[in-house]
Amino acid sequence: MCFWQSAKEKVVAMAGKTEALNLADRLEIGKVQARSLPTDLNLRELGYVPFRLDYLFSEFHVPCALYVPVLVQGEESPTFVKVLERGQMFSEDWRWRLSEEQITVLYAEEADLVAIGSYFRESLEAALEDAWVSVEDQARMLRAHGAFLAESIFGDPYHPDVHESAAWWTGAASRFMAQKTPGASVLYRLFSRRYQVYTHCVQVALLVMAVCRAMGWRSRDIRDAGTAALYHDIGKAWVDSRILNKPGSLTREELEHIHRHPLQAHEHLKRMGWMNANQLEGVLSHHESMDGTGYPHGLKGKHIHPYARVIHVVDCFDAITTDRPYRLRTSPYKALRIMLNEMRLSFDHHILYKYIQFLGS
Numbered sequence: 001m002c003f004w005q006s007a008k009e010k011v012v013a014m015a016g017k018t019e020a021l022n023l024a025d026r027l028e029i030g031k032v033q034a035r036s037l038p039t040d041l042n043l044r045e046l047g048y049v050p051f052r053l054d055y056l057f058s059e060f061h062v063p064c065a066l067y068v069p070v071l072v073q074g075e076e077s078p079t080f081v082k083v084l085e086r087g088q089m090f091s092e093d094w095r096w097r098l099s100e101e102q103i104t105v106l107y108a109e110e111a112d113l114v115a116i117g118s119y120f121r122e123s124l125e126a127a128l129e130d131a132w133v134s135v136e137d138q139a140r141m142l143r144a145h146g147a148f149l150a151e152s153i154f155g156d157p158y159h160p161d162v163h164e165s166a167a168w169w170t171g172a173a174s175r176f177m178a179q180k181t182p183g184a185s186v187l188y189r190l191f192s193r194r195y196q197v198y199t200h201c202v203q204v205a206l207l208v209m210a211v212c213r214a215m216g217w218r219s220r221d222i223r224d225a226g227t228a229a230l231y232h233d234i235g236k237a238w239v240d241s242r243i244l245n246k247p248g249s250l251t252r253e254e255l256e257h258i259h260r261h262p263l264q265a266h267e268h269l270k271r272m273g274w275m276n277a278n279q280l281e282g283v284l285s286h287h288e289s290m291d292g293t294g295y296p297h298g299l300k301g302k303h304i305h306p307y308a309r310v311i312h313v314v315d316c317f318d319a320i321t322t323d324r325p326y327r328l329r330t331s332p333y334k335a336l337r338i339m340l341n342e343m344r345l346s347f348d349h350h351i352l353y354k355y356i357q358f359l360g361s
């Protein structure tokens with residue numbers, strides 16, 4: 001059944017309670033508003049988590065029922081209209097149909113997080129072992145799983161299941177880096193250039209693991225640095241989003257507020273007991289500069305943990321090459337020029353040169 005047909009039935013059922021409204025109008029309004037829900041509407045509070053269209057892999061079974069929220073005129077809460085059934089085979093045809101309706105984000109019930117975790121693990125394991133699946137497609141699936149996890153981490157920083165999945169993901173990603181050695185062009189092509197904190201975190205994590213592998217690090221360190229990178233900005237979950245998304249320059253107080261995020265991340269992760277001492281250092285010190293001008297502690301040179309030094313390089317590169325509310329992105333070439341000239345005292349030179357070498361791969 002066409003899902004808008006299903007939407008229509010839902011709205012018809014609701015209309016039974018308030019018959020005064022014109023049904024056709026309500027459906028049309030519902031369709032339009034489904035794509036423009038108020039930004040302050042927190043669907044997580046209603047028990048739903050975002051599940052983006054690019055998290056669905058063709059020729060794999062849909063892990064759980066997926067919905068589109070439809071806000072009917074006069075109602076405060078949206079109705080969730082089921083679009084895809086649990087267990088149905090997803091296809092490119094479905095992707096095309098949903099894209100045609102400009103539906104790029106679906107919603108899953110929070111109770112289905114475990115089923116979603118199994119879906120990502122099983123599909124990724126199958127793809128990584130299948131010689132017929134290209135490295136590009138494997139990287140795309142890895143990136144999709146990481147993005148789902150990063151978004152879930154920011155949605156609920158306390159969720160233990162999400163952390164367990166994140167640990168599995170970094171293990172799979174470090175195996176992928178070691179066995180398939182994807183070049184930067186394979187990874188970079190998948191990346192979003194529109195800054196969102198969760199896409200930024202997964203992009204930094206993937207590049208950190210790739211460059212650590214290129215530097216010949218042990219797989220344990222690649223994995224641990226990757227987990228630290230995935231969580232490096234989790235402290236921003238406690239930063240006022242109006243400051244994070246402010247289009248103009250920040251006041252001194254606002255900057256101080258933002259500069260607290262490494263400490264907040266460290267405090268949270270330490271309390272949760274999810275990370276070892278190296279990972280915690282990687283998160284805490286990712287804004288420290290080699291010349292001692294960074295924050296939160298103004299550490300210098302070798303006093304900064306190696307994980308943090310790698311994250312710092314990749315973090316700056318990803319931040320400069322994505323669109324931010326206060327400026328447009330810079331090309332990778334120009335970003336590297338800025339990092340090599342104006343910002344050169346901030347980075348560990350060995351890591352920066354290795355990173356540049358990796359980007360050329």
Ligand SMILES: [Fe+2]
Pocket residue numbers: 232233261286287
């Ligand atoms: Fe940060």
Ligand SMILES: [Fe+2]
Pocket residue numbers: 200232233315
């Ligand atoms: Fe960052």
